[in-house]
Amino acid sequence: MSAAQKWDQRYRDITAPGAPSWVLTHNQHLLPEHGNALDLACGASGNGLSLAQQGLTTSVWDISAMALKLQLQWALEQKITLQTLQRDCEKLPPEPASFDVICVAHFLHRPSCANLSRALKPGGVLFYQTFCANKLADSGPSRDDHLLQESELLSLFSDLKIRFYREDDRCGDLDQGERNRAFLVAQKPQ
Numbered sequence: 001m002s003a004a005q006k007w008d009q010r011y012r013d014i015t016a017p018g019a020p021s022w023v024l025t026h027n028q029h030l031l032p033e034h035g036n037a038l039d040l041a042c043g044a045s046g047n048g049l050s051l052a053q054q055g056l057t058t059s060v061w062d063i064s065a066m067a068l069k070l071q072l073q074w075a076l077e078q079k080i081t082l083q084t085l086q087r088d089c090e091k092l093p094p095e096p097a098s099f100d101v102i103c104v105a106h107f108l109h110r111p112s113c114a115n116l117s118r119a120l121k122p123g124g125v126l127f128y129q130t131f132c133a134n135k136l137a138d139s140g141p142s143r144d145d146h147l148l149q150e151s152e153l154l155s156l157f158s159d160l161k162i163r164f165y166r167e168d169d170r171c172g173d174l175d176q177g178e179r180n181r182a183f184l185v186a187q188k189p190q
């Protein structure tokens with residue numbers, strides 16, 4: 001079964017969009033007022049809907065046709081305009097200097113990270129969150145190539161200016177905090 005078919009199956013019974021990602025909701029003030037945004041590997045998340053609601057011209061890309069069908073349906077229901085595109089983002093990353101905002105949540109393909117930096121326009125902002133290898137929860141991916149090493153987002157996007165970074169790891173009271181993921185907001189120099 002192809003990756004697209006696997007994800008199509010996962011999304012078959014989804015009826016409502018997920019909440020926008022933590023990194024977006026906690027850093028909304030870092031979004032530009034205008035411009036175009038991409039939610040890459042959008043799945044069934046509410047990130048694209050949220051970005052469009054903030055006034056950005058928003059595209060959502062995924063390899064799964066089912067995810068995009070859901071996104072379009074929710075956009076229509078909420079009277080929001082979303083451009084959907086079925087695209088293998090590993091083989092076909094976004095073009096250089098094409099977006100003011102790129103959001104990536106729970107998707108990691110290390111060879112594409114340099115292309116994501118390149119795909120930001122000058123001053124453009126990347127919002128990224130995904131799972132860490134040292135996560136506490138059993139949920140989330142188990143393959144090493146889908147899990148971040150310590151501080152890895154910082155090195156993957158070292159060409160960008162860091163505006164926000166959080167990685168709680170195992171520090172302090174483990175009953176509190178964000179223990180499973182790392183969060184980055186980073187801006188391309190002008």
Ligand SMILES: C[S@@+](CC[C@H](N)C(=O)[O-])C[C@H]1O[C@@H](n2cnc3c(N)ncnc32)[C@H](O)[C@@H]1O
Binds near residue numbers: 021041061062067106
């Ligand atoms: C764990 S889900 C995350 C979805 C969403 N970003 C979220 O945070 O809920 C991973 C998503 O990546 C998509 N995906 C996997 N490989 C892909 C590829 N090569 N190109 C584009 N999307 C891909 C899957 O279809 C799936 O929707």
